[in-house]
């Protein structure tokens with residue numbers, strides 16, 4: 019969890035030019051708070067057709083990295099581009115409409131009595147809580163279609179507060195997809211789910227990952243078991259620094275994961291699923 023997010027746009031400037039296929043581009047990026055480096059010297063490129071998992075222990079800087087990619091945090095050093103816009107020199111409010119974000123912090127702001135369809139539909143206005151009276155019928159149709167895609171279409175008229183944790187997670191992802199984002203950022207989407215709910219979510223995310231029309235994806239997790247099939251790349255963090263990054267199979271070695279988590283680990287792969295345990 020990371021605080022101190024950007025309160026608003028600092029004033030729009032002309033967009034800078036970077037490679038159009040680069041969705042996220044961080045060059046020597048660091049974020050400091052009260053003299054402490056939350057992340058440091060991060061070089062990272064996410065391309066249009068890539069699905070990344072960001073792994074690391076508690077406090078490693080995963081959420082900080084995700085908030086940078088979401089344009090919700092300014093780097094205190096280095097240069098960050100997201101969807102071709104330089105963070106700190108662009109209208110972040112406009113940028114945010116192009117990014118689907120699902121985090122526990124955002125989820126906490128969803129009113130318990132909000133109708134599930136409205137939880138999804140309100141993403142189009144980047145608000146939580148239905149404060150506008152009229153939405154396009156097409157928005158409602160899209161919201162329900164997304165809920166169906168995530169396997170929770172039957173809950174469209176329920177109050178959000180009555181859903182199980184697993185159902186809520188899926189609604190949150192449907193909400194993140196509502197604006198047809200170019201980048202989808204998921205912070206620990208399987209946290210707090212039982213085994214069945216986790217496996218169901220992993221399967222839904224795999225479907226999304228394999229969909230060539232789906233946005234670039236970045237998923238933060240603590241557990242290799244939660245990596246959905248179809249994910250292509252991994253970045254390992256420890257104490258704000260990158261331990262390894264690149265293609266999943268190259269990065270998810272016992273050596274790298276042991277370094278990242280600070281204990282000797284055995285890593286196994288079974289088909290397109292991963293598992294890790296203490297050596």
Ligand SMILES: Nc1ncnc2c1ncn2[C@@H]1O[C@H](COP(=O)(O)OP(=O)(O)OP(=O)(O)O)[C@@H](O)[C@H]1O
Nearest residue numbers: 019020021022051056075076077078079080081082
């Ligand atoms: N505003 C802040 N001021 C000082 N330290 C902060 C601030 N926000 C985050 N931190 C610290 O920065 C470090 C990285 O936090 P971050 O939330 O990015 O880690 P994380 O890898 O997502 O952790 P977790 O897995 O526990 O959610 C943590 O040690 C956290 O306490």
